[in-house]
Amino acid sequence: MIQQSNAQPKTVKAVGLISGGLDSILAAKIVQELGVKVQGVYFAMPWGCCDKTKALQASAQLGIDCIVLQLDERYLEIVKKPKHGYGSALNPCVDCRIHMFARAGQYMRSIGADFVFTGEILGQRPMSQMRHSLRMIERESQLEGCLLRPLCAQLLEPTIPEQEGLIDRQRLLNISGRTRKPQLELARRYQIKDFLPPAGGCLLTDKNFARRMKDTLDHGYRTFRETISLKWGRHFRYSKDFKLVLGRDEPENESLRSFAHSDDLIFEVENKKGPTLVLKGYDPGPEVLTIAAGLVQRFSSFKDSPEIEVEYWLVKDRTNIRKVRAKKLSDEEIERMKV
Ligand code: SF4
Known part of the structure; x- marks a missing residue:
């Protein structure tokens, strides 16, 4: 004083x-x-x-x-x-x-x-x-x-x-x-x-997080909330319009589900016997759907099984569950999409 x-x-x-x-x-x-x-x-x-x-x-x-x-x-x-x-x-x-x-x-x-x-x-x-x-x-x-x-x-x-x-x-x-x-x-x-x-602690100094953030800023995002989920999962870019995010464990699956945009598609093996994948983008065609399912299979215990069927639904329409056959993806294809 x-x-x-x-x-x-x-x-x-x-x-x-x-x-x-x-x-x-x-x-x-x-x-x-x-x-x-x-x-x-x-x-x-x-x-x-x-x-x-x-x-x-x-x-x-x-x-x-x-x-x-x-x-x-x-x-x-x-x-x-x-x-x-x-x-x-x-x-x-x-x-x-x-x-x-x-x-x-x-x-x-x-x-x-x-x-x-x-x-x-x-x-x-x-x-x-x-x-x-x-x-x-x-x-x-x-x-x-x-x-x-x-x-x-x-x-x-x-x-x-x-x-x-x-x-x-x-x-x-x-x-x-x-x-x-x-x-x-x-x-x-x-x-x-x-x-x-x-x-x-600052994630912006983390090279992996920075790469994902840069990818998101370059391709656009719909809501600020979407950028929060950049800290979870494996990230893949199929094209400028479609991005795929795959949980690495159950807490990440849960976080990705809860932070997904209402227009995102969620992919899971029936009864959650594998990771959750969130597909970001509007109206994906059959090719991107099979790739999304393929990523789910590749990172699940069905990795070496014949192609499996994966369930998917729109976040805003959880009752309309559809199925798609997974495409077997090579390591090179996966590597190419990695963000
Ligand atoms: S951007 Fe730089 S100044 Fe800001 S919180 Fe991160 S490390 Fe600190």
């Missing part, structure tokens, strides 16, 4: 991005020690790849309230066409941060907080944490002067809360680079033991 001229104490408030990783926890700890009331924000990825539980647990241990903001269709637009490009896979890290920080900024203004802070460290990541990227992200998220990076603040221009004396710059840190030593030392000092490994 600081004294205002009319002697009324002002509570300094800040919105902190909490991921559950060590850097975000340390940043919150440091800001709290400056007497600032911290409100946490956790951004949940549409694909559920990051660990919300850990972030909420960390917030509870810090004694701060944390809200969850969901990344949605707007985020998918960014993944589709990021202004600042991709990292090693389909991760649009700079645009992703701009989007999240801008939303954190809106939240900051809505609750009358004084600034936003993050656990970013100068030079830790080549794409989004070099000096020029930090500045650009701050500018494009409309947080100029209001975005504090407590772990490296002494190496950056003073922010408005520092200039106005709301927080003491001398008590902020000057960590830079990729080393984790100073953070681990601070974790020992603060007895922080439970945190996520650095940079873990």
Whole structure:
């Protein structure tokens, strides 16, 4: 708290991005020690790849309230066409941060907080944490002067809360680079033991997921919900109009069934004696139907049997079950369709 001229104490408030990783926890700890009331924000990825539980647990241990903001269709637009490009896979890290920080900024203004802070460290990541990227992200998220990076603040221009004396710059840190030593030392000092490994979890950095997402963005999708099911199953593309997704185990079969679009076709061996396949696309002809059935047979215990019949139905018309004879597929044919 600081004294205002009319002697009324002002509570300094800040919105902190909490991921559950060590850097975000340390940043919150440091800001709290400056007497600032911290409100946490956790951004949940549409694909559920990051660990919300850990972030909420960390917030509870810090004694701060944390809200969850969901990344949605707007985020998918960014993944589709990021202004600042991709990292090693389909991760649009700079645009992703701009989007999240801008939303954190809106939240900051809505609750009358004084600034936003993050656990970013100068030079830790080549794409989004070099000096020029930090500045650009701050500018494009409309947080100029209001975005504090407590772990490296002494190496950056003073922010408005520092200039106005709301927080003491001398008590902020000057960590830079990729080393984790100073953070681990601070974790020992603060007895922080439970945190996520650095940079873990984002599916957009996973080459397999990125390939499927790219295929979907290139060929189109009907609903945002459809993109969530990209994290399950084996994916095959028959043509630009038809895609086939096959569950690898029962939980995946179940997830694929429940996230299927109402115009998708579901393929299964009678009595569920094999994987579930979801065929995406409208009005498939006989060839694609036999291939869908062939994939179901190939990945079932009937792999070496003569061609079997596979049941299929439209998601929105579960009562109209039809049958199609599977086409035996060679490994080369399967490999060619793999996404
Ligand atoms: S790794 Fe994923 S969550 Fe993190 S900034 Fe990049 S795109 Fe965003």
